Amino acid sequence: MGNCLGNRRDSDSLLMCGDDEDGQFALGQDQPLRQEQEAWLSEVALTEGSLQGKRDTFWETAPVYEGRREIWDALRAACEATDEGDYELAQAILQGASISLPRGRLTECYDELGNRYVIPKYCISKPTNMAAANHNDDDIEEIVDSTTKLLQGPPTPTSPSRKASGSGEIRRRLPQDTGLTMVVKVRLSTLSKDTKVTVLETARVKDLKRQLATDQSVDPRKLTMLYSGRVLNNGTLLKDLEIPKGFVIQAVVM
Known part of the structure; x- marks a missing residue:
């Protein structure tokens, strides 16, 4: 259970709170993002694919129920940067979007209007019990792809009109500048x-x-x-x- 106590200093009242995980922190104040990965266990072992699927589902549905879309987008970018270990980029994203972290963790965030955003741990970091990918599926896909190419035969020759003059390279179509x-x-x-x-x-x-x-x-x-x-x-x-x-x-x- 958490606990809170009042602390008065220089005529300002500061509410200090604490819990078993994070120790003591100042409620209502923005804390810098902790530069550490929080270890956690998944109830069901996840592969890279299933983990990414859970993450995509959360980011696509969360803005529908609460909060502001642009804040959710910023939080997603910050979580992805954190997962890759780029804490400097994550902190810059949070500051640019005026997002505060009362505990220094992305699991609980607030925007400048006071809206609260709760992010599951699986969107921030990988569990310690990640499952190995099933290579059998990859092998089957590779065989199917090779068979498809054989059945399709050689590729159709490129039309001369699509080739660059004096070379076999295909021209890249650049967007036309309309002046608009x-x-x-x-x-x-x-x-x-x-x-x-x-x-x-x-x-x-x-x-x-x-x-x-x-x-x-x-x-x-x-x-x-x-x-x-x-x-x-x-x-x-x-x-x-x-x-x-x-x-x-x-x-x-x-």
């Missing part, structure tokens, strides 16, 4: 409010970084872009993200 622009709402981790960035409709993530760097005087090489809980690759087309109105891209300065 789009406005992207970005939440920069060093700002207290969102900012709007105007880019071409054919712009990629790297172009957004450059424009944001110009507008806000930051180094584009230190920017990490996140949307819907995923780190965005520089080559991703912004229009392919199909960002709904009112949603934001998080820009974390590392």
